[in-house]
Amino acid sequence: MVAKIILPYFGGGSAVWTACMLFYQSLLLVGYLYSFCISKLKTVYQQLAVHSVLLVVGMALMPLSLESIATTEISTQPFFDIFTLLLLGIGAPYFVLSATSPLLQYWLSHSVKSVQVYRLYSVSNVAAMMALFCYPLIIEYNLALSMQVWMWSGLYIAFSLFNFYCLYQVYRNTDKKATQPVQTAQSKLASGVNITRCIKWFLLSATGVILLVSTTNNLTINVPPIPFLWTLPLALYLLTYILCFFDERVYLKWYWNLMFSVVSLVALFLFSIGSQFAITEQICLYLVVLFVACIICHGEIAKSKPGNEDMTLFYLILAAGGCAGSVFASILATELFTQYYEYIVGICLVFVLSIAMEWQKQQGKVERKLVYLNVVGCLVFVSLFYLMQSQFNKYNVYESRNFFGIIQVKDIVNIDNPQRRLIDGYTSHGAQALAHQGKPMPLSYYRPETGVGIMLNLMANNGSGNKVGIIGLGVGALAYYGQAQDEFVFYEINPDVEYVAKRYFNYLTTSAATIDVRSGDARVSLANDYQQNGAQGFDMLIVDAFSSDSIPQHLLTREALALYEQHLAADGVLVFHISNSYLDLRAIMSGIEAQSGLQSRYFKTSDSATDTDQAEWVIFTSNMRYLADPQVVSRSVPLREVSQNVIQWSDNHSSLLSVIKL
Structure with missing residues (x-):
């Protein structure tokens, strides 16, 4: 307890x-x-x-x-x-x-x-x-x-x-x-x-x-x-x-x-x-x-x-x-x-x-x-x-361990497209092609045809000067989508992940956007930001902390959603990455939709010949410009079509038993 x-x-x-x-x-x-x-x-x-x-x-x-x-x-x-x-x-x-x-x-x-x-x-x-x-x-x-x-x-x-x-x-x-016998x-x-x-x-x-x-x-x-x-x-x-x-x-x-x-x-x-x-x-x-x-x-x-x-x-x-x-x-x-x-x-x-x-x-x-x-x-x-x-360790470039777990950087060279990957336990948190020249293209869950890639490209097409908040750094792959005059704010709890993203991957250093990595628990950091500086005014807030098997439930509660909404701009987009081998988070997403009153779209991008990772993303917004875009219409469906169950978590009550895949 x-x-x-x-x-x-x-x-x-x-x-x-x-x-x-x-x-x-x-x-x-x-x-x-x-x-x-x-x-x-x-x-x-x-x-x-x-x-x-x-x-x-x-x-x-x-x-x-x-x-x-x-x-x-x-x-x-x-x-x-x-x-x-x-x-x-x-x-x-x-x-x-x-x-x-x-x-x-x-x-x-x-x-x-x-x-x-x-x-x-x-x-x-x-x-x-x-x-x-x-x-x-x-x-x-x-x-x-x-x-x-x-x-x-x-x-x-x-x-x-x-x-x-x-x-x-x-x-x-x-x-x-009676006294105790002396031994x-x-x-x-x-x-x-x-x-x-x-x-x-x-x-x-x-x-x-x-x-x-x-x-x-x-x-x-x-x-x-x-x-x-x-x-x-x-x-x-x-x-x-x-x-x-x-x-x-x-x-x-x-x-x-x-x-x-x-x-x-x-x-x-x-x-x-x-x-x-x-x-x-x-x-x-x-x-x-x-x-x-x-x-x-x-x-x-x-x-x-x-x-x-x-x-x-x-x-x-x-x-x-x-x-x-x-x-x-x-x-x-x-x-x-x-x-x-x-x-x-x-x-x-x-x-x-x-x-x-x-x-x-x-x-x-x-x-x-x-x-x-x-x-x-x-x-x-x-x-x-x-x-x-x-x-098992012959591909290792770097490995470290701290309170938050074990991370490894591996150069996988025995495949058609050699990659450098960030591994947390056995879960991949992003990759980069070893043969890239100049600005590396995002791979895995973050490639352009996934839900988050589509939404970030749409945002870029609508003009520069956007502010994006991202909970979960990984290798920093989403920084690829940043344009000049954009600001990308990453929230990362594990200091070793920040070190690896800057030292062994090039997404952060080659991005055209201004990059700010803030250490600590994302929800605590967002709450402190709001108290000290007011709303961040994010045009897009991306919550990417659930592909690992250590699920931070406190980022999915109604109190967390209220905090996200405080930091979103009026027509902003809230994006969740829900790809997970062991948990089905779609019912939680339905609960968020019911609480927020925003419209949702569910993206599922199948694996391809060059990338074996299936990617599931869910967006919430009231911005009809995004919802009516042909790419969004053709690549996604309303959340209710893939999830009939509705589960709402709060800080006072949540249980992963309700969403585990058996």
């Missing part, structure tokens, strides 16, 4: 979810550290008293308030902006939530001797998994964000009241004057908790989280980052904990290690050529790989869990490992790698840890065949990865 609230202010990509995951893991660690420390207080009465105060503080902060988000200014470190926002907005309530489960399990183990506390850990994860599925399928789809916040606040108060009841029951059934080094050694065991828990926990975060990142390269798809990997991750802690017999070492040797090769093909798989195939295969890997990690953790006395230490180490894995996959990997290589690191870690754990077995005979299986599996995986990456 909170990730969805902050999503519009940080570009709409899966990195927002990754940052939220890091916050979750970090505060979970703090909560578990608190649980560990409070369990060392001398009496249970003291422990209950301290935690009761914390529950009261959490309730006092309800209802949840996230008003500070709307006034947030994004810095050059969006990860830390998100972390700060979450800490100020939900830090205290979530801290209480994170500390509750291990503490209740610890107290129950002392007050109800027959209870199997580690099974309660499974039950708590079942509840978390149910909530993950309920949110995108029921809550997000049916409730506005404001209602979701109120509902969560109410549930939190109910949770706190139930906690008071549980604390009262523990108070009744526990000797308040000496000898007693800890007898319980089996040593440094080797702690390192094992830490590394296994970290590996599971690395694979969770990297799977989410890789999955949303080609698949729209809707919350439902974000939650699927996390739900499966929790399911492996549920199964392994409910019954240790789920983890059959030979079976799951053999299975992992097979699915690791599937992971390699997904990583290298994921775009060749259908959307459902990608989702299913990525989740199978994650499930098998996490069964191994969490199965080994469950088999080596300590007794009840060391439960809070055990949970603390798991949380520390999870936090370390999240930091590596969310922050360090962005600095170390130009692609999502942390996914490959996670796969290799499963192999290496499986080998190490078998060799260091203190009880029972080392199964050498199992060791050989993992050694061979790891060597084959690494060798194939090297070969496939050398082929």
Whole structure:
């Protein structure tokens, strides 16, 4: 819920979810550290008293308030902006939530001797998994964000009241004057908790989280980052904990290690050529790989869990490992790698840890065949990865990675018309012919016969001195249509894209128009422009931010449309690029038409012998000079002829489930 609230202010990509995951893991660690420390207080009465105060503080902060988000200014470190926002907005309530489960399990183990506390850990994860599925399928789809916040606040108060009841029951059934036994080094050694065991828990926990975060990142390269798809990997991750802690017999070492040797090769093909798989195939295969890997990690953790006395230490180490894995996959990997290589690191870690754990077995005979299986599996995986990456990257001219994702510039020379392309994940964001002379001709979605090419040429034919706003820079191909005395204003959130467009492509530098590239989220920039300088008076405003799979929903809401209309000239044209492999945005366009009262035209340009990209563009205008033009009449149709459904999004309610192509 909170990730969805902050999503519009940080570009709409899966990195927002990754940052939220890091916050979750970090505060979970703090909560578990608190649980560990409070369990060392001398009496249970003291422990209950301290935690009761914390529950009261959490309730006092309800209802949840996230008003500070709307006034947030994004810095050059969006990860830390998100972390700060979450800490100020939900830090205290979530801290209480994170500390509750291990503490209740610890107290129950002392007050109800027959209870199997580690099974309660499974039950708590079942509840978390149910909530993950309920949110995108029921809550997000049916409730506005404001209602979701109120509902969560109410549930939190109910949770706190139930906690008071549980604390009262523990108070009744526990000797308040009984003191905690002091564990000496000898007693800890007898319980089996040593440094080797702690390192094992830490590394296994970290590996599971690395694979969770990297799977989410890789999955949303080609698949729209809707919350439902974000939650699927996390739900499966929790399911492996549920199964392994409910019954240790789920983890059959030979079976799951053999299975992992097979699915690791599937992971390699997904990583290298994921775009060749259908959307459902990608989702299913990525989740199978994650499930098998996490069964191994969490199965080994469950088999080596300590007794009840060391439960809070055990949970603390798991949380520390999870936090370390999240930091590596969310922050360090962005600095170390130009692609999502942390996914490959996670796969290799499963192999290496499986080998190490078998060799260091203190009880029972080392199964050498199992060791050989993992050694061979790891060597084959690494060798194939090297070969496939050398082929995949041989056309690379430039690649970079930041918070907003991965971009690559590739020179594709093995085709009839060699091109230089800008690739975001696996999605092309524009191209330029390598053999061009002088001013390069736009290719792909921006060629002259597409809807946007027709409209920009018509505008140029009607005179110079036009002002055009463009949301989404890409390679800057639309600058080609600029004439002398025209002004083209580009809005681009990713600073690396601006660098690439100026350094590796020639559209911006050869345009006759005055070019202005403004960094930051387009909607925030447009709102600031209106407040500071008034309406921009665009003769044409082009919204080109949806061909990628990270859909910024906040650019399609009624509030966004109202902002666009403020900046349009009286007879201006609003243009949307809706080409997308996985989403059908025509119903959203119908909603915009109904809200604006403008007339629409839908352009669909088929692929050609020289360009394989189909282009879909929709225009909205009241300017009859454009609508009656023979080119527009012959190349387009009214939107209602291709879309009978009408969907209107608002900042308070939107769901990509309604427009996903299955």
